[in-house]
Amino acid sequence: MTAAAVPVTVPFRRHGHGPARVLLLHALTGTPDAADRPGVKGWWGPLFTVDGPLAEEPCTVWTPALPAAEDLTVRDQAAALAAWLGAEDLRFDLLLGGSLGGMVALELALQAPDRIGTTAVIGCGGRSDAWVRGQVHAERRILESALPDA
Secondary structure, X not given: OXXXXXXXXXXXXXXXXXXXXXXXXXXXXXXXXXXOEOOEOOOOHHHHOOOOOOOOOOEEEEEEOOOOOOOOOHHHHHHHHHHHHHHHOOOEEEXXXXXXXXXXXXXXXXXXXXXXXXXXXXXXXXXXXXXXXXXXXXXXHHHHXXXXXX
């Protein structure tokens, strides 16, 4: 699969209603559920509290699902997100990402610099070596084996 095969529509959640526009990208094991909501504990829930840096009064935060397929690279995922940003005419003051989301954020900032203001990444590097790719392969197998059959 290539980025061109990934649909331009991207599932996402939007939190808050403030003027600062934030795009938050999840790690390999994350989902669009970054903020707590009824019945769901968000993976970065404390950041969305009233006094948190992503509180709903000062921020509107988009948390898309990263396109996922075994043969999609970080560059492909960023290209799919860049196509989505273009199709929806979205621009962000801040792009945040952690781990895999950080790697995608770095690439997205390169691919769509006119749609991204500041970029901040956590727990990632600008490239991965064979050890990291092997670890991710093992993590994917573990996650897939834990998923119920569809």
